[in-house]
Amino acid sequence: NAGVTQTPKFQVLKTGQSMTLQCAQDMNHNSMYWYRQDPGMGLRLIYYSASEGTTDKGEVPNGYNVSRLNKREFSLRLESAAPSQTSVYFCAGGYNEQFFGPGTRLTVL
Amino acid sequence: GENVEQHPSTLSVQEGDSAVIKCTYSDSASNYFPWYKQELGKRPQLIIDIRSNVGEKKDQRIAVTLNKTAKHFSLHITETQPEDSAVYFCAALWGGNNRLAFGKGNQVVVIP
Numbered sequence: 001n002a003g004v005t006q007t008p009k010f011q012v013l014k015t016g017q018s019m020t021l022q023c024a025q026d027m028n029h030n031s032m033y034w035y036r037q038d039p040g041m042g043l044r045l046i047y048y049s050a051s052e053g054t055t056d057k058g059e060v061p062n063g064y065n066v067s068r069l070n071k072r073e074f075s076l077r078l079e080s081a082a083p084s085q086t087s088v089y090f091c092a093g094g095y096n097e098q099f100f101g102p103g104t105r106l107t108v109l
Numbered sequence: 110g111e112n113v114e115q116h117p118s119t120l121s122v123q124e125g126d127s128a129v130i131k132c133t134y135s136d137s138a139s140n141y142f143p144w145y146k147q148e149l150g151k152r153p154q155l156i157i158d159i160r161s162n163v164g165e166k167k168d169q170r171i172a173v174t175l176n177k178t179a180k181h182f183s184l185h186i187t188e189t190q191p192e193d194s195a196v197y198f199c200a201a202l203w204g205g206n207n208r209l210a211f212g213k214g215n216q217v218v219v220i221p
Contacts (some may be wrong), residue, residue: 031207033209040214042198042214043211044211045209045210048208050207059110090152096143097155097158098143098208100127101152
């Protein structure tokens with residue numbers, strides 16, 4: 001089992017460009033999450049999905065959209081990237097205990 | 110929402126000594142408190158957790174204690190080793206949708 005996987009691992013964007021971060025899990029979790037991690041700020045919840053077909057805003061949703069394509073996949077989209085979105089993005093799945101993906105390091109120039 | 114705070118932000122200990130990290134939380138309805146370890150460049154991984162009906166839980170060299178009245182919980186690492194050097198995050202479950210609120214993390218440095 002791969003657990004939680006994310007693509008890409010690294011990405012550099014220019015301001016205004018768009019991109020989608022992909023996340024997939026093979027652990028049969030109903031709940032999936034997107035976090036961003038910035039130095040000194042811990043892990044902050046962007047969006048989450050409690051079950052297939054539902055999504056809800058977390059602590060810092062502005063500038064992002066999500067899609068829960070099916071039970072396995074939960075994608076995060078940046079429509080118009082800004083330098084403030086430079087961060088490490090983690091996807092996670094789980095009920096109570098959350099299992100994290102390897103992360104995507106995104107730089108917006 | 111839930112607010113989780115961690116202290117101290119950085120902790121340096123001599124190898125073999127103990128390390129203690131304390132977290133406080135604000136929502137008295139929170140009932141699940143995990144601790145995650147994140148090594149440099151890696152993903153956070155769960156190392157131990159505790160539920161609100163338990164006051165203490167141990168797993169080899171690590172333990173977590175919970176004081177519901179005071180709304181704080183602590184991670185204890187005994188006989189520290191260099192591989193314990195990492196950032197440790199505490200969290201609290203809140204809001205009924207399995208959302209975790211994370212603290213900002215503690216950098217633990219074990220000095221050989």
